[in-house]
Amino acid sequence: MSESQLSSLNSQAILSVSGRGLPVRGNDIDTDRIMPARFLVSVSFEGLERHVFEDDRVADPAHPFNDPRYAGASILIVNANFGCGSSREHAPQGIARAGFRAVIGESFSEIFQGNAAVIGLPCFVADREAVNQLQTLVERTPEITITADIGSGAVTAGSLRLEASVPRALRDAFVSGQWNPTAMLLDRFEEVKAVASRLPYIRGF
Amino acid sequence: MADTLFHKVWNAHAVRRLASGQTQLFVGLHLIHEVTTPQAFDMLRQHGWRVAFPGRTFATLDHIVPTTPQKRPFLDLMAEEMTASLERNCRDAGIPLWMLDADNQGIVHVIGPELGLTQPGMTIACGDSHTSTHGALGAIAFGIGTSQVRDVLASQCLALDPLKVRRIEVNGRLNPGVYAKDVILTIIRRLGVQGGVGFAYEYGGSTLDAMTIDERLTICNMSIEGGARVGYVNPDETTFAYLRGRPFAPAGDAFERAVQWWRQIASDPDARYDDRVTFDAASIEPTVTWGINPGQSVGVNEPIAGDPADEAFAFMGFTPGRRVTGTKIDVAFIGSCTNGRLSDLEEAARLVRGHRVAKHVTALVVPGSQAISRAAEARGLDQVFRQAGFEWRGAGCSMCLGMNPDRLEGRQVCASSSNRNFKGRQGSPTGRTLLMSPAMVAAAAIAGEVVDVRTVLDAVPA
Numbered sequence: 001m002s003e004s005q006l007s008s009l010n011s012q013a014i015l016s017v018s019g020r021g022l023p024v025r026g027n028d029i030d031t032d033r034i035m036p037a038r039f040l041v042s043v044s045f046e047g048l049e050r051h052v053f054e055d056d057r058v059a060d061p062a063h064p065f066n067d068p069r070y071a072g073a074s075i076l077i078v079n080a081n082f083g084c085g086s087s088r089e090h091a092p093q094g095i096a097r098a099g100f101r102a103v104i105g106e107s108f109s110e111i112f113q114g115n116a117a118v119i120g121l122p123c124f125v126a127d128r129e130a131v132n133q134l135q136t137l138v139e140r141t142p143e144i145t146i147t148a149d150i151g152s153g154a155v156t157a158g159s160l161r162l163e164a165s166v167p168r169a170l171r172d173a174f175v176s177g178q179w180n181p182t183a184m185l186l187d188r189f190e191e192v193k194a195v196a197s198r199l200p201y202i203r204g205f
Numbered sequence: 206m207a208d209t210l211f212h213k214v215w216n217a218h219a220v221r222r223l224a225s226g227q228t229q230l231f232v233g234l235h236l237i238h239e240v241t242t243p244q245a246f247d248m249l250r251q252h253g254w255r256v257a258f259p260g261r262t263f264a265t266l267d268h269i270v271p272t273t274p275q276k277r278p279f280l281d282l283m284a285e286e287m288t289a290s291l292e293r294n295c296r297d298a299g300i301p302l303w304m305l306d307a308d309n310q311g312i313v314h315v316i317g318p319e320l321g322l323t324q325p326g327m328t329i330a331c332g333d334s335h336t337s338t339h340g341a342l343g344a345i346a347f348g349i350g351t352s353q354v355r356d357v358l359a360s361q362c363l364a365l366d367p368l369k370v371r372r373i374e375v376n377g378r379l380n381p382g383v384y385a386k387d388v389i390l391t392i393i394r395r396l397g398v399q400g401g402v403g404f405a406y407e408y409g410g411s412t413l414d415a416m417t418i419d420e421r422l423t424i425c426n427m428s429i430e431g432g433a434r435v436g437y438v439n440p441d442e443t444t445f446a447y448l449r450g451r452p453f454a455p456a457g458d459a460f461e462r463a464v465q466w467w468r469q470i471a472s473d474p475d476a477r478y479d480d481r482v483t484f485d486a487a488s489i490e491p492t493v494t495w496g497i498n499p500g501q502s503v504g505v506n507e508p509i510a511g512d513p514a515d516e517a518f519a520f521m522g523f524t525p526g527r528r529v530t531g532t533k534i535d536v537a538f539i540g541s542c543t544n545g546r547l548s549d550l551e552e553a554a555r556l557v558r559g560h561r562v563a564k565h566v567t568a569l570v571v572p573g574s575q576a577i578s579r580a581a582e583a584r585g586l587d588q589v590f591r592q593a594g595f596e597w598r599g600a601g602c603s604m605c606l607g608m609n610p611d612r613l614e615g616r617q618v619c620a621s622s623s624n625r626n627f628k629g630r631q632g633s634p635t636g637r638t639l640l641m642s643p644a645m646v647a648a649a650a651i652a653g654e655v656v657d658v659r660t661v662l663d664a665v666p667a
Contacts, residue, residue: 089350
């Protein structure tokens with residue numbers, strides 16, 4: 001692979017995210033709710049931003065995604081086990097395409113967190129009380145600016161300061177601009193072939 | 206040094222440590238389907254990348270396929286476009302593809318084991334969270350997203366962090382009417398839907414040792430419902446006997462050499478685990494979900510407990526203290542990668558034979574693969590189901606997630622042998638799912654309401 005091809009693959013470093021928040025309360029919010037399966041019947045991710053939480057929004061007119069006070073928000077604030085269930089990348093794709101640049105929550109499903117990372121959407125983890133404080137603050141003052149620093153994990157909003165973190169490997173990937181791993185995986189491809197050639201089931205036993 | 210299967214397989218497939226600190230892991234088998242791949246192939250083309258190991262990727266069509274006879278082009282134009290896209294991408298890359306006109310088509314997690322593609326000691330990836338299923342044969346199998354499908358196509362590798370390993374031991378004999386589905390629902394109920402995050406689940410103990418591969422597939426399938434991306438059972442004689450003679454399994458002397466390696470790759474008896482949990486098989490009841498995640502389950506005769514403010518109560522129409530037994534159902538669904546295999550259909554048919562589906566119930570059986578469909582028909586199971594008033598459908602994912610025309614309507618209640626009771630999961634935003642074993646679904650279809658399968662099993666010939 002040429003140098004220019006490689007450099008075009010390097011993603012941009014993501015050091016911090018700043019913007020207004022949108023709190024979605026509730027534990028175990030699954031990816032079927034974030035992006036119902038009927039919107040996966042497509043060959044592209046385009047337009048998914050229109051369908052984030054679509055069924056929940058219809059069922060509940062007071063859903064935060066319906067609330068004009070949060071228009072233009074870029075930081076989603078959630079509770080525990082967000083993004084559990086299906087591995088559909090359509091869920092973080094929809095969130096990112098709707099303008100969100102980070103998610104702050106108590107915890108995330110592993111697959112969701114990984115899918116979000118490779119498209120440049122960091123998921124910050126903070127404890128329950130801290131997340132609740134931030135959600136409450138944003139509910140009261142939706143216009144407040146939140147800043148989340150990837151390296152230190154510090155999240156600030158007005159006078160509120162929270163300790164949060166991004167898992168170490170993902171944090172390093174964001175900070176070094178290597179959150180999209182394909183180029184790294186293709187680099188030194190001869191080592192990949194060497195591992196393959198040692199595996200008994202590839203050698204034919 | 207004594208080690209777990211997880212670590213042995215991980216180490217055998219680790220290419221190098223990446224600058225990010227993650228491990229570059231070689232993927233021995235990549236399975237793909239129509240839903241999570243079109244965008245991945247597009248990204249490949251944008252960068253001018255080729256599929257690195259086309260011989261290690263296999264494709265089928267499962268999520269969006271209609272299960273009633275339907276010729277191409279499909280009536281759903283987007284489903285047709287996804288299908289055509291998969292055909293074109295597989296043809297261009299030289300990837301084998303099993304379409305509806307192929308004998309081997311079926312749900313990706315059903316055909317992998319069935320064809321012998323899934324083998325002990327492999328790393329497996331697929332753009333579907335139920336990829337954990339393949340661990341039943343002693344593989345380490347990861348559900349991945351579309352960008353990771355791109356990575357595997359381009360490099361046959363994933364960038365991952367290692368997992369901790371939790372040994373889940375189930376010992377003793379299951380009572381009649383209690384199935385693998387009840388075991389995994391009970392495990393998730395106790396450990397929680399988030400309990401497995403960061404862990405691979407290693408299932409073992411005398412109950413697992415005595416299980417068939419079909420039963421182990423059901424258990425490993427739902428690992429992800431407990432938050433564990435990976436679940437597996439160590440390969441043993443049952444595994445080897447299952448694989449012998451399958452189309453993609455090694456043959457002749459190679460099979461014997463393979464067995465030697467498969468024995469070595471299993472966890473050592475004195476391996477250390479990050480956590481251990483044990484369950485008593487005899488205490489497990491026929492289990493059914495009442496809520497909106499797979500951890501919200503109860504024994505079929507047990508009162509539902511929980512915070513009345515939990516949105517699950519309002520959504521499902523239950524109240525704390527009520528039992529699920531007696532809940533009227535509208536739809537009965539037997540199928541999915543969890544419970545759409547031949548033994549599932551056989552057990553359900555045993556309960557259905559000579560009975561009629563309740564008048565108000567729509568009941569369908571969707572075999573997990575065309576091979577299962579043929580085997581069931583050879584045994585006359587299709588006739589048993591049809592005579593009882595079930596619809597006998599073609600193979601696919603169907604009403605597990607409602608990406609094809611098989612969907613709940615309005616607030617219908619579905620007794621389902623599938624894996625997820627999430628809000629809207631079965632295609633209607635207000636539809637309600639009660640997860641249970643296929644035998645329990647069969648019994649519910651006939652009674653028209655949820656019943657304890659043990660009350661009807663006594664009257665059934667073995």
